[in-house]
Every structure is written in structure tokens, then in C-alpha cells.
Amino acid sequence: MELDALKTAVPGSVMKQGAPVPGIQADVMEDVNQDGRDWIVHQCCDLIGDAMEMYLGTAVLFVIFLGHCSCDCLSGTYGFQCGYRCHCLPGHCHSTSGCDPGKCSPGWSGATCHKQNVALKKGVSSSGDAVYAPSTDARYPSSLATDGQLGERKYYDCIETRASNPNWWRVDLDDIMMIHDVTVYFRLDYTPRRNGIQVYLTNTTITPSGHFCYTVKANTSGTDINDILSVPCHGRGRYVLLYTTTATEENTQPKMDFCEVEVDVCDPGTFGADCENYCHCKHGVCNDMTGVCPPGGCLAGCKGTNCSVECVGNVEYGPDCGRTCFDRMCKEAASTCPRDTGRCDGGCEPGWEGEDCT
Structure with missing residues (x-):
């Protein structure tokens, strides 16, 4: 079928030469009604003789250019109904499986690259940065804890707060978010200041305040605390606060030093x-x-x-997989049975109607 014929035949959609046909991903493609989308699946994929199993009515990208068709997820998306975005390095996203392991984009992590560090490069504040004479500038500023650079995780890569009681450090996420967990990367060349740090999730700048998540409990040397500490901190909030009133044996007032704080959310x-x-x-x-x-x-x-x-392919379909493929009255005995619609290829037996001929 030529492009002009395909353009005039598609119901309820507007197609442009060289542009993707609309699908259900509203943020990246225009909307198109269900009949139009299903019709395109049949016509486009039939034209190129595509042998893969077709999930009709799903978010499938159809690129129609100079009369040629191809069926795939939009670049950068994958999975069920092409409903997931890849957050990985270029060349490592696959339309069925997603990201290659270990190839996440900066700020993303996890086996599938769907955990995002929303604290990265965000603004911070503290009870004060340590200053060492003769300089009047902070040598280890609080902003180092959200710069995304771990380095060797020694004193020159990490923050150090000025001695005070109480002592605190806070990151502003710029918006209220559903937080999953918080991870603290401690410096490796000095451990005593790990003990006693409290983690809060809050919507105010009052210290301390909000949802209490965790207290780091350790011996006075801090050697029994993991160098990378991930703590549960589930809830909605704009600020993550690290707070302490615990001084080390070497200091009369509390201080904190750590290298990076990640605040993670799930995609x-x-x-x-x-x-x-x-x-x-x-x-x-x-x-x-x-x-x-x-x-x-x-x-x-x-x-x-x-x-x-x-749903089990060619066995069940529909909401909660509550319908059975064998109960359909399809005109073609060998009709496919898409998991979402159960639509019959070629229509229904006489006396039966509906998309799935039931």
C-alpha cells in the first residue's frame, strides 16, 4: 500500500511523511484513537511481513517514510506497551530488555537503571563549613556531597562541617518527591565522625524536623559502620537532613565529614x-x-x-487475564490472540461480533 492510501485510510489520526505515527505515549507522540492504532498495526506490520508476535493496541512506533513501514518502540523506550524509558548510555538500550547491565546514565543506577539520584548537583546548606587558617574560604565545602564525584574518598574529596552543636547538612531537592532511600558515602581515611548521624526527610528548613529515617549507631571509632551506608527513608519530602549532636573523643563539639549523599527515587x-x-x-x-x-x-x-x-501468550488475555483465547469465535482458526485485546484476525464467525468475537 502506498503512503497516500495509508494516510487517507487511517481513522482518527493525522500522519506526516517522515514522522512517527501517534501512539499512546502522550508525552512523545500524538494521541490516536484505538481503532486507528490497531488498524496501523495490521496494515503496517503486514506490509513488511513482520513475523514477530504483535501486541495490538499497544504503544508501538510506526515510522512511515517514503512508503516504507517498520514496527518498534520509540527510540529510548522499551518493555510492556513501550511504557518504560531507558536511562542508559547511548547504544545500550534495547526495545525488549531495556538497558545493558552496568551501562546506566549518570545519576541512574540499579540492575535496570530505574533508580535515580535526585540529589545530584542540587543545592545544599549546613551549620557551617570548616575553615582552616590562614585561608578564610571553606576548604571542604558542603557542595562536594552532591557533585557526583567520589574520587578516592579521602579528606580532600569530602565535606567537613565546622564544629558546632547541633551540627547539620541539608540538600534541597527543589520539589516534594516520593523518596525511596538515602545512601551516604563516608570518607575512607577517617571513621570516628560516622557515629551518631541522624537522617531526616522533611518539608521545612527547621532542624531537626520531619520524618525520622535512621540513626547511625557505631562504636566511638566508627569502624563497625559500612563505608557505603544505604538506609531506608521512604516518604514524601523536599529536603534530606543529616543531623548530629554526637562529638568524637577528639572534638569537644560535633563535626561531620562524608563524601557523597545520594537520595534515590524509583522511576x-x-x-x-x-x-x-x-x-x-x-x-x-x-x-x-x-x-x-x-x-x-x-x-x-x-x-x-x-x-x-x-498473560500467557495465545492462552489468556484482557484485564487481569480473565478471558480465554479458546472461547473466541474468530473467523480464522489460526488467529493470534493479543494479550491485551484478544482481537481476532480477519473478523468473526457469522453471528458473532466485537473485537474479540465474544
Whole structure:
């Protein structure tokens, strides 16, 4: 079929030569109604003889250029209904599996690159930076803790606060966010100041205030605390505060020194300790810790408590996989059975109607 014929035949959509046909990813493609999208799947993929299993009605990118078609997720997206973005280095994103392990973009981490450090390069404040004479400038400023540079994690790579009681350091995330956890990278050449640090998640600049997350408890030398300490700090907040009133044996007043603080959030639609699991909720996104979806169940084509299990191919389909492919009255006995719609290829047997001929 030529491009002009395809353009005039597609219902409810506007197509431009050399541009992607709209899909359900509203932020990257224009909207198109369900009939138009399904029609394009059939016509476009049939034209190129695509042998892959087609999930009709999903967010599939169709590039129509000079009369030629191809079917794939939009570049940089992958997975179920092309609903997930790749946060990895160029050349390491795949339309089915996502990012290659260990190839996350700066500020992203985890097995699937869906955990984001929202503290990176953000503004900070503190009870005061340490100053050493004769200089009047802070030699180890508080901003070093969000610069994304770990270095050798010795004194020259890390912050040092001025001695005071209480003593605190705070990062401003610029907006209220759902926080997953906080990770502190301590300096490696001196450990006593690790003991006694408290972590808070808050929406005010009052110190201390908000949701108390964790207290670092150690011996006076701090040697029994991990060099990289990740603590649960789940909740909504704008500021993450590290606070202490604990002085070391060498200091009469508290001081803090650490090299980096990461404040991690899960990409929407992911959950788990490393944001490595997926959920396909019908309304909104799942809880980033448990994966439980809001009321309303799963997207068509998925099932399970977390809506993370896809329907068995050519066996079941629809919301919560509650419909059976063998119950359809398809005109073509060998019709495919898309997990989301169950749509029959070639229409229905006489007397039956509907997308899935039931």
C-alpha cells in the first residue's frame, strides 16, 4: 500500500511523511484513537511481513517514510506497551530488555537503571563549613556531597562541617518527591565522625524536623559502620537532613565529614529494593516499595498482585487475564490472540461480533 492510501485510510489520526505515527505515549507522540492504532498495526506490520508476535493496541512506533513501514518502540523506550524509558548510555538500550547491565546514565543506577539520584548537583546548606587558617574560604565545602564525584574518598574529596552543636547538612531537592532511600558515602581515611548521624526527610528548613529515617549507631571509632551506608527513608519530602549532636573523643563539639549523599527515587512503574521490578497498573503507579497498584487493577494483558505478570501468550488475555483465547469465535482458526485485546484476525464467525468475537 502506498503512503497516500495509508494516510487517507487511517481513522482518527493525522500522519506526516517522515514522522512517527501517534501512539499512546502522550508525552512523545500524538494521541490516536484505538481503532486507528490497531488498524496501523495490521496494515503496517503486514506490509513488511513482520513475523514477530504483535501486541495490538499497544504503544508501538510506526515510522512511515517514503512508503516504507517498520514496527518498534520509540527510540529510548522499551518493555510492556513501550511504557518504560531507558536511562542508559547511548547504544545500550534495547526495545525488549531495556538497558545493558552496568551501562546506566549518570545519576541512574540499579540492575535496570530505574533508580535515580535526585540529589545530584542540587543545592545544599549546613551549620557551617570548616575553615582552616590562614585561608578564610571553606576548604571542604558542603557542595562536594552532591557533585557526583567520589574520587578516592579521602579528606580532600569530602565535606567537613565546622564544629558546632547541633551540627547539620541539608540538600534541597527543589520539589516534594516520593523518596525511596538515602545512601551516604563516608570518607575512607577517617571513621570516628560516622557515629551518631541522624537522617531526616522533611518539608521545612527547621532542624531537626520531619520524618525520622535512621540513626547511625557505631562504636566511638566508627569502624563497625559500612563505608557505603544505604538506609531506608521512604516518604514524601523536599529536603534530606543529616543531623548530629554526637562529638568524637577528639572534638569537644560535633563535626561531620562524608563524601557523597545520594537520595534515590524509583522511576514511575517500578518498585523493589533496587527499583528493578515492574508493575503495570491501570490507574496511576504502584507503591515503589511493595509494588501494590492503586484501586482499579491492572492494564489489560497483565495480572498478579503487582500487575507484573503478563498473560500467557495465545492462552489468556484482557484485564487481569480473565478471558480465554479458546472461547473466541474468530473467523480464522489460526488467529493470534493479543494479550491485551484478544482481537481476532480477519473478523468473526457469522453471528458473532466485537473485537474479540465474544
